[in-house]
Structure formats: C-alpha cells, structure tokens
Amino acid sequence: MADTERIAVVRERFDATASLLRGKLGSDVFTTSTFRDNCRLIASSDKVYVILEACKLHGFDMLADMSGADYLHYPDAKDRYGVWYCLVNTSTGERVIVKTYVNDPNPTLPSVYGLWKGCDWMEREVYDMYGIEFKGHPDLRRILLPDEFSSFPLRKDYPMRGKGERHNFNPILRSES
Amino acid sequence: MPLELADAIALPDSPEKDYLYTLNFGPQHPATHTTLRLILTLDGETIVRAVPDIGYLHSGFEKLGEHLDFNQYVTIVDRMNYISPVANEIAWHNAVEKLLGIELTPRAKYIRTIFAELSRIHDHLLCCGAAALDLGGFTAFLYAFYQREKIYDIQETAAGQRFHPSFTRVGGLMRDVDDDWIAKVRTFVKEFPKAHSDVRRLLDRNRIFIERTQGIGVLTKEMAINMSVTGPLARSAGVVRDLRKDEPYLAYGDLAGAFKVVCATDGDCFSRYLVRMEEMLHSLNIINAAIENLPTGPVNVDANSKVVLPNQMSVYRSIEGLIHHFELIMTNRQWKSPVEECYAATESANGELAFYVVGDGSGTAYRARTRPPAFIHFQLFPYLMQGHQLSDVVAVLGSLNIIAAELDR
Numbered sequence: 001m002a003d004t005e006r007i008a009v010v011r012e013r014f015d016a017t018a019s020l021l022r023g024k025l026g027s028d029v030f031t032t033s034t035f036r037d038n039c040r041l042i043a044s045s046d047k048v049y050v051i052l053e054a055c056k057l058h059g060f061d062m063l064a065d066m067s068g069a070d071y072l073h074y075p076d077a078k079d080r081y082g083v084w085y086c087l088v089n090t091s092t093g094e095r096v097i098v099k100t101y102v103n104d105p106n107p108t109l110p111s112v113y114g115l116w117k118g119c120d121w122m123e124r125e126v127y128d129m130y131g132i133e134f135k136g137h138p139d140l141r142r143i144l145l146p147d148e149f150s151s152f153p154l155r156k157d158y159p160m161r162g163k164g165e166r167h168n169f170n171p172i173l174r175s176e177s
Numbered sequence: 178m179p180l181e182l183a184d185a186i187a188l189p190d191s192p193e194k195d196y197l198y199t200l201n202f203g204p205q206h207p208a209t210h211t212t213l214r215l216i217l218t219l220d221g222e223t224i225v226r227a228v229p230d231i232g233y234l235h236s237g238f239e240k241l242g243e244h245l246d247f248n249q250y251v252t253i254v255d256r257m258n259y260i261s262p263v264a265n266e267i268a269w270h271n272a273v274e275k276l277l278g279i280e281l282t283p284r285a286k287y288i289r290t291i292f293a294e295l296s297r298i299h300d301h302l303l304c305c306g307a308a309a310l311d312l313g314g315f316t317a318f319l320y321a322f323y324q325r326e327k328i329y330d331i332q333e334t335a336a337g338q339r340f341h342p343s344f345t346r347v348g349g350l351m352r353d354v355d356d357d358w359i360a361k362v363r364t365f366v367k368e369f370p371k372a373h374s375d376v377r378r379l380l381d382r383n384r385i386f387i388e389r390t391q392g393i394g395v396l397t398k399e400m401a402i403n404m405s406v407t408g409p410l411a412r413s414a415g416v417v418r419d420l421r422k423d424e425p426y427l428a429y430g431d432l433a434g435a436f437k438v439v440c441a442t443d444g445d446c447f448s449r450y451l452v453r454m455e456e457m458l459h460s461l462n463i464i465n466a467a468i469e470n471l472p473t474g475p476v477n478v479d480a481n482s483k484v485v486l487p488n489q490m491s492v493y494r495s496i497e498g499l500i501h502h503f504e505l506i507m508t509n510r511q512w513k514s515p516v517e518e519c520y521a522a523t524e525s526a527n528g529e530l531a532f533y534v535v536g537d538g539s540g541t542a543y544r545a546r547t548r549p550p551a552f553i554h555f556q557l558f559p560y561l562m563q564g565h566q567l568s569d570v571v572a573v574l575g576s577l578n579i580i581a582a583e584l585d586r
C-alpha cells in the first residue's frame with residue numbers, strides 16, 4: 001500500500017526533526033506521539049512558545065491550522081483544554097502538530113502572532129469558543145459571536161441548546177451600534 | 178462595535194483626521210453575495226483601513242458535529258461551502274476514515290476524485306463568473322452559471338439531490354453510480370472546454386476587466402505563507418503547493434500524470450482569475466482520466482467490517498444484514514473510533530480544507546474542527562485593501578471567494 005510507505009517516510013522525517021529539536025532545546029522539553037501520518041510534539045503550556053519558535057526557525061514557515069478542544073469528559077484526560085498548532089514546511093511539505101494543554105482557572109497561552117500572522121483570527125476563534133486567552137495577541141476579542149455574549153459555547157459544559165441567550169438577547173439600539 | 182484593528186495598519190499621521198470618514202459596507206450588499214460586513218475608513222475614495230466584521234451566519238456547526246454521528250454530520254458539512262458541497266463531504270469523510278483506519282475501495286476513490294474535481298470546477302466557475310459580474314461583465318457570469326447547472330445535474334443523477342447531495346458515507350458512498358451518470362460526466366468533459374473558452378474570450382483581454390483587476394490586491398509570496406494562505410490564492414502568489422501532488426489522497430496518486438500544479442507570480446486579482454481558469458482545465462483532465470479508467474468492483478468496503486450500512490436486500494433477507502444495520506444505527510453501538518485524534522487535509526477549490534477529528538471511542542466525534550479556507554483567507558482583506566479605491570473592494574472580495582457560510586460556520 002502506497003499509504004503505509006508514505007506514513008513510514010513521514011515518520012522517519014519526523015524522527016529526524018524531533019531529534020534535531022531535542023538537541024537544540026534539551027531532551028525533556030517535549031514528548032512525541034504519532035497516529036497515522038500525524039506527528040505530534042506535546043509540550044506543557046509554558047514551554048510551547050519556545051518549541052514553536054524553534055520549529056519556525058527549523059523551516060516550518062506556515063501555520064496551517066490552530067484550534068483547541070475541551071477534554072472535560074474525555075477518557076483518561078488529565079487536563080481540561082488542549083490547543084494544537086498544525087505547522088507546515090512549505091518548501092519540503094513536512095508537517096508537524098504541536099500540542100499543549102491548559103487548565104482552569106484563567107487558561108492562558110502565549111500568542112504566536114509574532115511568528116505567524118495567520119494565527120490572528122484562529123486565536124480569536126479559540127478565545128471566542130473556549131475562553132483561552134492569548135497573551136500578546138494584538139486584538140483579542142470575540143470574532144464569530146457578538147461581543148455581549150457571556151459564555152464559551154464549545155466548552156463541554158455548555159449545553160447544545162444554549163442557555164437561553166437567544167431569547168434574552170438585549171436589543172441593540174441604533175445609537176449604540 | 179469597536180472599530181480598531183490593532184495592527185500595522187495605522188492611520189496616516191496627521192493632526193486633523195476628521196477628513197476621514199467611515200462607511201459601512203454590508204451586512205447585506207449585492208457584492209458581498211452573502212452576509213458579511215466591512216467597516217471602511219475612507220480618505221475621499223481611498224481606503225485607509227478596512228475592518229471585516231464577521232459572524233452573521235454563525236450557526237454552531239462545530240457544536241453540532243459533537244452531537245451528530247459520523248454519517249449524520251455530513252449533511253451539515255454540506256452546508257459549509259455550499260458552492261462546492263461534495264468537496265466538504267469528501268474532506269469530512271476523509272478525516273473520519275483516517276481516524277477509523279478505513280481503506281476505501283478503488284472504485285469509491287475514483288468516484289470521489291471525480292466529484293472532488295467537479296466541485297473544483299463548480300467553485301471556480303462561480304468565483305470567476307461572479308468576479309466578472311461584480312465588475313460589470315454579466316455575460317461571462319451567465320456562461321459560467323450554465324455550466325454549473327450541468328454539474329448540478331450530475332450531482333442529482335448520482336445522489337438524487339441537486340444542491341446538498343450528502344453523497345459520501347463512512348467507508349464509501351451513498352450508492353454506486355450508474356451508466357447514466359457516467360454518460361453525463363463524459364458529455365460534460367466533452368462540452369465544457371467550449372464554455373470555458375467562451376468565458377476566457379470574454380474576459381482575458383477585456384480592457385475593463387483587466388484594468389480593474391491587474392495590480393489590485395497584490396499578495397506577496399512571503400505574506401501568503403505567513404498568513405496561512407493556501408489554494409489558488411497562494412499559487413497565484415508563487416507558492417508551489419498543491420496537496421493533490423504533495424500528499425496524494427484518494428486517486429490522485431494514480432492520476433498524477435493527468436494534471437499539473439498551476440501557478441502565477443503576480444499575486445493580484447487578475448492572476449488569481451487566470452490560475453482558477455487554468456486549474457479548471459487540469460481538473461477536467463483528471464475527470465477524463467478517472468472516468469475512462471473507472472475501476473469495477475464494489476463501491477463500499479465489505480459490510481462485514483461493520484463500518485458501512487449493508488444493502489437493503491441483505492437487511493430484509495438475512496439476520497446478519499439486519500444485525501449489521503442495527504449495529505450502526507443504535508446510538509450505543511455504532512463505530513468504535515480509537516481514543517485518538519487526527520488532522521486530515523484535502524485540497525478543495527479554495528485551498529486546504531481540513532478536519533481535525535478527536536475520537537473518544539464512540540461513533541460521534543468528540544471534537545470536529547474545520548479548517549475553513551474562507552475564514553483563513555478573509556483575514557487578508559485589510560492588508561490587501563490598503564491604499565486601494567472604494568471600487569476595488571468588490572474586485573478583491575470577488576477574487577478571494579469568501580463563502581460566508583463557511584466563514585462563520
């Protein structure tokens with residue numbers, strides 16, 4: 001199968017990258033895991049910026065995707081929120097996912113706006129949906145939901161049908177808009 | 178509503194700024210095509226600052242994705258980029274199948290590839306046609322839309338639904354295609370180049386179209402990479418990257434000889450138009466190669482693997498079929514996803530359309546994150562608009578191909 005060959009190549013390249021990053025940052029900064037062709041570097045929230053910065057210097061010049069999840073009811077989960085950064089090296093096509101976890105209260109992460117400007121709206125979306133704050137983001141406010149909205153709807157303790165916001169929404173007056 | 182965009186786009190340093198005025202563009206405006214709002218700060222007719230305000234169509238798709246199972250959510254995914262719905266379905270089930278570790282049958286791969294490429298043509302036709310329409314070229318739009326109707330017919334023949342076919346399923350397709358469908362695709366392959374050249378002849382050397390798009394909204398290669406831009410937008414700025422070649426999925430590995438990656442270097446609205454027009458012909462080559470080499474055999478993976486619904490006859494006439502059906506329909510049975518997560522990307526018409534699926538052992542995604550290209554691309558807008566005229570807003574909006582339903586989800 002061509003797919004298994006490709007996965008083998010991807011993992012081999014990832015091992016090389018990971019050992020290179022370990023040489024630069026020290027061996028205990030991150031752990032690695034792989035699933036199919038996804039290769040992950042997992043780090044704690046205070047180390048994640050250093051790793052992302054090293055990845056950028058290593059050639060991962062594009063932040064393909066960035067988002068998070070709430071692991072409240074997840075089997076064997078230790079931390080509440082997970083945030084992942086899918087990085088791409090546009091000249092070699094190599095991909096790596098950097099993953100980190102944050103917890104209540106005040107889940108906070110450093111913003112990567114200085115590394116990839118593409119994170120702008122993605123970080124705003126994570127803030128909007130999960131309430132994770134990104135320190136250093138130039139314009140962190142809600143993006144999809146109205147500014148007046150008080151909860152974070154993709155958290156697992158937020159019910160699917162909402163908390164009645166739709167029916168109790170304050171009308172916006174023309175003078176305030 | 179705060180108007181600040183805290184970034185490099187600073188207002189011109191002048192003691193009196195009251196000559197600037199604010200213009201509200203949208204949420205309902207013919208040129209936005211859907212519901213999105215722009216707040217423009219103008220100096221005469223020159224745009225000093227453009228701030229997009231989005232979220233008008235937010236309907237919580239990703240929350241729904243955590244409550245609907247892998248097959249049910251496909252109907253929601255359909256409605257993200259409704260201009261090329263099947264591309265979304267393919268991306269979604271591509272991610273789910275990667276999570277579950279399902280290898281499709283060759284026939285399903287080829288049919289999905291044909292649909293993915295039809296979606297690309299579908300999307301590009303609307304994008305190029307509507308870009309011309311917004312700039313005053315009504316005829317090209319009509320030629321393009323007539324061909325879109327043909328693709329709707331093909332979707333209808335396969336799935337019974339024109340607009341939101343919901344055609345893919347975990348492990349295969351809703352049903353196999355028939356000879357009528359194959360004949361329709363063949364006719365489309367034969368007739369499309371003429372319509373394509375009609376559109377090109379109307380626009381390629383059209384003075385008005387060129388002058389309103391050339392040099393407008395220039396995106397540099399560095400900026401494209403730094404701002405996570407993918408797809409035809411990135412390729413028109415000189416980023417040689419196409420997931421169909423770089424990370425072949427579906428049947429693109431077999432069909433690699435049938436197409437090339439189309440690139441340009443200018444990065445303006447006109448080169449985006451040219452890249453899209455050229456890509457359609459390469460897509461047509463892929464469709465042609467795929468339909469002529471369509472493998473025979475089953476379209477779904479083996480029903481004994483318990484990931485696809487068995488056919489109706491075996492449900493009604495055998496106890497195994499009935500049990501297999503039950504196993505997938507009962508909410509406490511269904512698929513057994515690994516307690517893992519995976520990111521799976523496809524090259525959709527607008528760029529990298531990916532899903533990040535977190536599995537928790539059940540048949541429903543614990544988290545179904547979409548990477549919507551329109552959302553990522555729209556954050557470029559303030560940068561592309563700086564220093565341009567008010568009338569260039571529609572040219573840039575048209576060339577970015579923002580689909581608000583995908584933007585807000």
